[in-house]
Amino acid sequence: MTTTPTRAAPSSALYRAVWRWHFIAGLIVLPFMILLAVTGGIYLYKDEVNAVFQPELRIVTPQDGGTQAPSTLTAAALAAHEGRLHSYLPPAAPDASAQVKIVNSDGGKDIVYVNPYTAEVLGTLWDAGPSGSKFMYIVRKLHSLEYIGWFGNRLIEAAAGWMILLVASGVYLWWPRGRNVGTTTIKRKTGRGFWRDLHAVTGIYTAGFIVFLALTGLPWSSVWGGKFYDITYAMGMGMPDGYWGKYPSSTVPLGEALDKTAWIMEKQPMLNSTTSEGVPAGLDQVVRIVEDAGIHPGYALNVPSSPEGVFTASVYPDDISFERVIHIDQYSGEILFDVGLDGLGTFGKAAEWGISLHMGQAFGLANQIILTLACIAMVAMSVAGGLMWWKRRPAGALGTPTMPSDWRIPRTLLVMSVVAGVFFPLVGLSMILLALVELVIALRNRRQNMHPAQ
The missing domain is CATH 3.10.450.40 (Nuclear Transport Factor 2; Chain: A,)
Structure with missing residues (x-):
């Protein structure tokens, strides 16, 4: 008769601990979620907006x-x-x-x-x-928090990682487990129950989109994206080493020289021409060369900025199967390098597809509409969560869910935070700090329970 409550108690304590973390992390991430959803939703339509206003x-x-x-x-x-x-x-x-x-x-x-x-x-x-356009430039900078430099980039990276863990913990809290929860429709029409249902329903239907958008946005981040880039390149699954080893190269990476380039190529060096002397090819001739090579319309042709430089034609259309980069010797007109999506490794292709979907390009208007609905749902879920907390919080207090008395629970979450840190370093760091605080609180509560005040 005593085995059931013995098993149930840790489960209940873990539920409360996850709820506490979901609550605290949610309050922290909520403004970032709204910022990313609003700016991302606007940026989906940058081409349409620019065409309308210019x-x-x-x-x-x-x-x-x-x-x-x-x-x-x-x-x-x-x-x-x-x-x-x-x-x-x-x-x-x-x-x-x-x-x-x-x-x-x-x-x-x-x-x-x-x-x-x-x-x-x-x-x-x-x-x-x-x-x-300047307007969309501002939207993009707000989306990435580049206005506050490297710290902003790391804030967004941590927020993206936390969004993934919030989805996981949210699904755990939503899961019925034999209780009268796990609603898939908004049943309450007023009060805190309405905001709770709105938060849960939009969250469960939007969970996959949140995880997808967070993961496909992380390649641009400094810590996670940098490590993923290095691992992808080292494994030969991005852009194999020696792609242009037979030609001289500069110290300028493609990401700096070109307005846009494939993610896996951003850190690769620009090629140099085979010589730095002679009569440079004319612009008309180079345009004929790249168009005869079958490059997709909408390309940009960068001209050499030094005697050693090359002409570079690059295009990144909505249909990424046509994306391409061509380097041309500025004197001989020889094509030194020509690569499209098929020339990238497995992870390089996956990153390009993910980025294209993330930006609403891969499947045109349908892609834009689906992501717009996901962004609206993310805002609704965040607002509902904030109002749900505001309505339930005690006067003059934060209203944080109580810490479970079982001290093993914070220890378990500490182990989970270390594991999470392997995949999301900045999230792991913040989780460790939070878990240590929880552990200190749990130990303090345990001592107080063992030695109550006389």
Whole structure:
């Protein structure tokens, strides 16, 4: 008769301990969850938003007779905007303008938009890189907290890892286990019960999306992403070593030289031309070379910035099976390096697919709509969790769930935190600190119970 409660007590204590951690971590991560969901949901539509608010720069009327030569378009841009040619982006569609990126005297870059049919300069904007506009640049920086430097990057990394553990603990708390919980519909219409049901229901339906978005966002992080990059490269499952070993290379990585490149290639060095002397190939000739090679429309062509440099054509369309990078010797016009998605290793391909899905690109509008609904659900779940806590908290107190009296539970969670730290170092570090605090509290409570005040 006594065996049932003996087994049930640790289970109940573990439930309370997980609930306590879920509660504390949830309050900490909640603002980050909302920030990531809102900014990520907006960024899904960056191309559409940029087109709506910059039509006079991006959209042109197609004309008979074909487009002007790239050298003519870049010359018109340089005549209107003093500086050094950085890259040329041919029109991606018949009704799209050409873009010419120019480096200013202060080292910054601007984009000059040119009508490809008439060579008329349509206007100039500050170069926001892959974001496409200053507004989307701000959204992207907020999404990654880059405004507060390396600390912001690590905050977001820790928050992403905690989001995964919050999903795991949330599913554990939701799981029925023979009790009258685990609802899959919102049953209560008012009060704290409504917010509890909303939190649980949106959480259980959005759990997979949260884990997916967190995991596919982590490759950009410093600690987790850096280690994953090194392991992927070392295993030859990203971009095998010696890919361009027969050619000279520079010390500048592709991630710095190009506005956008495949994740696994960001730290790889730019190639150099086979010589630093001779007559450089003309822009028109290089454009013919890359287009004859079958590169997908929408590519960017970076021009050499030094006598040793190369021309680099790169494209990352929504359909990532067409992404490609081509390096061309600036003197001979020889293609030195040409790789697409199929040339990457298993993890390199997986990362590209994950990033494309994460950004709502892989499957077009359907991808955007599904992720938009997931972002809305994440905000609703976070708001519901915050209101649920606000309504139940005692006056003047945080309302943290009580610590279980069984001191073995915090010890168990400490072991779990070490295991979690293997996969998510920053999460593991914060979990260890939290577990140590819990252990100290548990030991203090145990002493008080053993030696109650007289």
